[in-house]
Amino acid sequence: MSEFILEMDQISKSFTGVKALNNVNFKVKKGEIHCLVGENGAGKSTLMKVLSGVYPYGTYEGNIIFDGEIKQFSKINDSVDAGIAIIYQELALFPDLSVYENLFVGNEVQHKGVVDWNKTIVESRNVLEKVNLSVNPETLIKDLGVGKQQLIEIAKALSKEVKLLILDEPTAALNEDDSENLLNLLRELKKQGITSIMISHKLKEVIAIADSATILRDGNTVCTLAAAKGEINENTIIKNMVGREINNIYPKRENQAIGDTILEVSNWSAYDSQLGKRILRDVNFHVKQGEIIGIAGLMGAGRTELAQSIFGNPKNYKLQGELQIDGKPRKFKHTSEAIKAGIAYVTEDRKGDGLFLTQNIKNNISVGNLKEISASGVINENEEIKVANDYKKDLTIKASSIEQLVGNLSGGNQQKVSLGKWLFVKPKLLILDEPTRGIDVGAKFEIYTIMNSLIAEGMSIIMISSELGEVLGMSDRIYVMAEGEIKGELSAEEADQEKIMQLATQ
Numbered sequence: 059m060s061e062f063i064l065e066m067d068q069i070s071k072s073f074t075g076v077k078a079l080n081n082v083n084f085k086v087k088k089g090e091i092h093c094l095v096g097e098n099g100a101g102k103s104t105l106m107k108v109l110s111g112v113y114p115y116g117t118y119e120g121n122i123i124f125d126g127e128i129k130q131f132s133k134i135n136d137s138v139d140a141g142i143a144i145i146y147q148e149l150a151l152f153p154d155l156s157v158y159e160n161l162f163v164g165n166e167v168q169h170k171g172v173v174d175w176n177k178t179i180v181e182s183r184n185v186l187e188k189v190n191l192s193v194n195p196e197t198l199i200k201d202l203g204v205g206k207q208q209l210i211e212i213a214k215a216l217s218k219e220v221k222l223l224i225l226d227e228p229t230a231a232l233n234e235d236d237s238e239n240l241l242n243l244l245r246e247l248k249k250q251g252i253t254s255i256m257i258s259h260k261l262k263e264v265i266a267i268a269d270s271a272t273i274l275r276d277g278n279t280v281c282t283l284a285a286a287k288g289e290i291n292e293n294t295i296i297k298n299m300v301g302r303e304i305n306n307i308y309p310k311r312e313n314q315a316i317g318d319t320i321l322e323v324s325n326w327s328a329y330d331s332q333l334g335k336r337i338l339r340d341v342n343f344h345v346k347q348g349e350i351i352g353i354a355g356l357m358g359a360g361r362t363e364l365a366q367s368i369f370g371n372p373k374n375y376k377l378q379g380e381l382q383i384d385g386k387p388r389k390f391k392h393t394s395e396a397i398k399a400g401i402a403y404v405t406e407d408r409k410g411d412g413l414f415l416t417q418n419i420k421n422n423i424s425v426g427n428l429k430e431i432s433a434s435g436v437i438n439e440n441e442e443i444k445v446a447n448d449y450k451k452d453l454t455i456k457a458s459s460i461e462q463l464v465g466n467l468s469g470g471n472q473q474k475v476s477l478g479k480w481l482f483v484k485p486k487l488l489i490l491d492e493p494t495r496g497i498d499v500g501a502k503f504e505i506y507t508i509m510n511s512l513i514a515e516g517m518s519i520i521m522i523s524s525e526l527g528e529v530l531g532m533s534d535r536i537y538v539m540a541e542g543e544i545k546g547e548l549s550a551e552e553a554d555q556e557k558i559m560q561l562a563t564q
């Protein structure tokens with residue numbers, strides 16, 4: 059028997075106008091944890107979709123040998139039957155159904171043709187145990203945090219016989235604790251002989267967990283590194299991924315001129331009538347022109363709620379307190395009023411409310427500022443094309459053209475389109491909510507560089523981020539939130555990881 063459980067040999071896959079995979083070779087040893095890394099759009103998710111039968115045999119070229127046999131999956135269920143389970147980049151649970159319904163949907167426990175729900179609930183307890191999750195199976199998915207939802211996805215995969223578990227950016231939306239928890243689970247599954255493939259942009263995790271790491275670039279295999287040979291380290295990965303060295307991922311700002319206070323929020327409280335809960339309490343903070351303000355905190359600390367409450371309050375929280383822009387008190391009844399006042403907000407959930415997935419890149423970028431490219435109410439198409447091409451180039455959005463549908467872009471490139479859309483609105487104050495989630499290191503560096511040039515042009519930025527490195531590396535001042543309150547303010551000089559965590563867990 060071969061030492062490899064999986065051999066993907068000379069795999070090529072094209073979409074109209076894009077060669078996503080070009081003779082990729084990918085071999086995974088039995089029982090190992092193998093990380094798949096590469097820039098946004100490198101082809102990682104596509105390769106895994108070829109493997110799992112999302113793209114059936116006949117729509118790609120090359121051979122797949124799994125568990126000693128040549129496989130030609132014509133549908134997803136064929137790969138499931140072979141023992142391959144894949145958890146996609148975007149979670150696929152039904153939020154309004156319970157945990158047990160989600161676990162067994164499509165795989166119901168039946169008795170004489172009727173679903174046996176009692177047995178299903180008992181079974182779900184067993185399955186949940188496999189991922190060390192103690193939740194009541196009757197809980198609704200939407201009432202669980204993303205960390206737990208991710209474990210439920212894995213539990214669902216493990217409810218069938220699994221030899222190979224594939225996780226596409228499983229920790230992208232998780233906090234440090236939940237991520238650690240998930241990595242430990244992979245280590246445990248490894249002990250049970252389950253092989254895993256994990257796609258991740260978080261190099262620290264890759265270094266911590268990978269036995270092997272394969273790097274893709276532009277649809278080609280660059281190399282496979284082995285932990286046993288000491289090859290899996292940040293420098294080697296970045297160099298092979300990006301094709302150049304990046305010495306300091308957080309670029310320095312030069313000639314920064316900090317001006318007057320442009321946003322001042324005082325005694326700001328918010329009540330969510332739907333949840334019946336106070337979500338922000340007595341928040342006080344300000345932003346000056348030309349500053350990058352970091353807002354740190356754990357998941358659920360109220361950071362996104364704060365951003366939304368400022369950005370025209372789309373969720374209709376009951377607000378108290380005062381908001382001043384350029385020294386003048388303002389009350390926004392709608393996000394459009396906040397936009398007019400010069401605020402833009404790039405959401406953390408690009409699929410949820412950031413982008414029109416069924417529209418192309420061009421339309422997504424221009425939609426927020428059609429005025430700028432119109433004369434007498436008619437859009438100047440040449441101007442629209444030029445603007446979109448400029449952002450595609452500046453943000454290095456990887457796509458065949460600006461006509462490509464945003465829904466077909468890789469995750470990280472969708473994030474860049476979202477950023478482009480709001481930059482074109484030309485705000486005074488840009489609020490970025492988890493701006494580099496799911497973004498590769500090279501592109502992160504580019505986004506930070508763009509942030510710095512926006513600051514140099516006199517813009518101000520509020521950056522909400524769960525990545526402490528980024529908060530520390532990019533902010534002039536940092537506010538730390540917990541339980542809907544600001545627990546402290548730190549200057550760039552005094553801030554460090556420990557101080558932030560201390561305030562965040564107060």
Ligand SMILES: Nc1ncnc2c1ncn2[C@@H]1O[C@H](COP(=O)(O)OP(=O)(O)OP(=O)(O)O)[C@@H](O)[C@H]1O
Nearest residue numbers: 073078098099100101102103104466467468469470
């Ligand atoms: N359905 C599709 N139609 C057209 N092009 C596609 C489609 N799916 C993927 N692509 C293109 O194929 C390339 C590879 O995309 P893929 O999603 O595999 O990247 P990735 O490595 O997973 O990136 P990320 O890290 O951003 O998730 C990209 O250029 C993408 O735009």
Ligand SMILES: [Mg+2]
Nearest residue numbers: 103147468469
């Ligand atoms: Mg992907």
